[in-house]
Amino acid sequence: MSVLRPLDKLPGLNTATILLVGTDDVLLQQLAGSMLKEDCASELKVHLAKSLPLPSDVNRPRIDLIVFVVNLHSQHSLRNVEESLHHVDSTFFLGKVSFLATGAGQESHCSVHRNTVVKLAHTYRSPLLFCDLEVEGFRTTMAQRLVRMLQICAGHVPGVSALNLLSLLRSTENPSLEDL
Amino acid sequence: MEKQSEEQAAAEPADSGGEGGPPQVAGAQAARPEDRMTLLLRLRAQTKQQLLEYNSMVDANEERTPEQIIQEKQIEAKIEELEKEIEEVKIAFEMKKLALDRMQLSTALKKNLEKMDIKTSVLMDNMTQILNLNKLIMKLQQETWDLEEKLLDVRKKRLQLKQASESKLLEIQTEKNKQKGDLDSMENSDKIKNIQQNLQKEIQITTVIQHVFQNLILGSKVNWAEDSALKEMVLQLEKNLTMIQ
Numbered sequence: 001m002s003v004l005r006p007l008d009k010l011p012g013l014n015t016a017t018i019l020l021v022g023t024d025d026v027l028l029q030q031l032a033g034s035m036l037k038e039d040c041a042s043e044l045k046v047h048l049a050k051s052l053p054l055p056s057d058v059n060r061p062r063i064d065l066i067v068f069v070v071n072l073h074s075q076h077s078l079r080n081v082e083e084s085l086h087h088v089d090s091t092f093f094l095g096k097v098s099f100l101a102t103g104a105g106q107e108s109h110c111s112v113h114r115n116t117v118v119k120l121a122h123t124y125r126s127p128l129l130f131c132d133l134e135v136e137g138f139r140t141t142m143a144q145r146l147v148r149m150l151q152i153c154a155g156h157v158p159g160v161s162a163l164n165l166l167s168l169l170r171s172t173e174n175p176s177l178e179d180l
Numbered sequence: 181m182e183k184q185s186e187e188q189a190a191a192e193p194a195d196s197g198g199e200g201g202p203p204q205v206a207g208a209q210a211a212r213p214e215d216r217m218t219l220l221l222r223l224r225a226q227t228k229q230q231l232l233e234y235n236s237m238v239d240a241n242e243e244r245t246p247e248q249i250i251q252e253k254q255i256e257a258k259i260e261e262l263e264k265e266i267e268e269v270k271i272a273f274e275m276k277k278l279a280l281d282r283m284q285l286s287t288a289l290k291k292n293l294e295k296m297d298i299k300t301s302v303l304m305d306n307m308t309q310i311l312n313l314n315k316l317i318m319k320l321q322q323e324t325w326d327l328e329e330k331l332l333d334v335r336k337k338r339l340q341l342k343q344a345s346e347s348k349l350l351e352i353q354t355e356k357n358k359q360k361g362d363l364d365s366m367e368n369s370d371k372i373k374n375i376q377q378n379l380q381k382e383i384q385i386t387t388v389i390q391h392v393f394q395n396l397i398l399g400s401k402v403n404w405a406e407d408s409a410l411k412e413m414v415l416q417l418e419k420n421l422t423m424i425q
Contacts, residue, residue, distance in 0.1 A: 007234060014223055155232075155233050156222075156229070158228065158229050159229070161232075170266075
């Protein structure tokens with residue numbers, strides 16, 4: 001159970017489960033709150049974790065989407081995410097993982113360069129979202145977006161799969177990063 | 181239609197690097213039969229989609245085992261191709277969007293132009309200014325071209341002069357060399373040697389004759405100092421002819 005696999009459990013009826021991984025507990029709680037406030041036809045379950053691997057003795061539903069939250073203000077959060085990534089099965093990266101960088105708004109507080117996160121996300125071929133979670137409005141928008149992604153990843157949207165979404169989300173803007 | 185509430189957050193903070201605690205969800209029951217109907221239909225669609233996903237995963241796993249290594253490169257090539265296709269479609273879309281933007285802009289511009297008074301319109305002013313500026317730019321460009329042409333002409337002339345002077349210098353050099361060669365050849369030629377030998381001989385003969393005449397005059401015991409003509413002659417005989425050379 002040390003490695004997290006995407007489809008090793010049967011899905012719950014009409015439920016979608018998201019796992020938020022990050023060091024900043026308060027921000028994660030707030031984000032989870034905003035997500036649960038969203039109007040959504042499926043039942044949402046939000047799990048919070050400081051880091052992976054998850055303890056094996058807890059009975060938890062199938063996880064449909066993992067969001068790694070990197071706080072740009074702390075090196076620790078980046079390292080934590082990097083270490084947690086080792087405990088995720090490779091099939092998860094077929095669209096069921098996403099990175100969320102927060103804190104880019106306050107440039108002076110940043111100790112992690114934006115490019116580092118971009119490179120990390122590119123290495124794992126996963127979408128990278130930027131959002132200042134401390135601002136209420138931004139958080140709500142991000143929660144909406146995450147809920148929509150989660151629904152797709154959980155298979156609640158007919159005709160669209162997570163992999164489908166991933167290929168659509170891939171940005172064309174920075175092909176040079178591939179050469180770096 | 182259903183409300184979720186988040187509870188029991190961060191229930192296990194002491195857990196070693198583990199989960200912060202799963203917030204559980206309590207779904208409310210759907211009230212009316214129509215709602216239930218739609219819920220059931222949605223659930224059906226969801227289950228179908230999930231079944232499709234599981235099926236595709238099973239298929240993928242089955243395919244992989246036998247020829248995984250051989251296919252890897254092919255798959256990579258295929259992926260590249262597909263990515264290329266996606267990129268192409270994206271680019272085409274962007275192009276179309278740009279064209280559409282341009283068309284929209286031109287239409288809006290046209291409408292605006294029709295509405296506005298010709299004399300007062302800012303757009304017209306701008307246009308005329310742009311035209312004037314363009315004319316000015318063209319004029320200046322023409323001038324620069326002319327100047328450049330002139331410069332080129334001058335450079336050409338300079339080059340020609342340089343070439344001419346070079347050829348002249350070359351000519352002078354050859355001329356000098358020729359002269360030098362002529363001189364060298366003359367000095368070494370047999371003719372010159374003969375002439376020199378003859379000259380030497382003549383000089384010797386003349387010297388002998390001089391001495392003979394001197395002795396004749398002295399032997400005749402004439403006082404040669406009294407007759408000025410004779411004196412001159414005797415003194416002339418004293419000349420050393422070898423110094424003439």
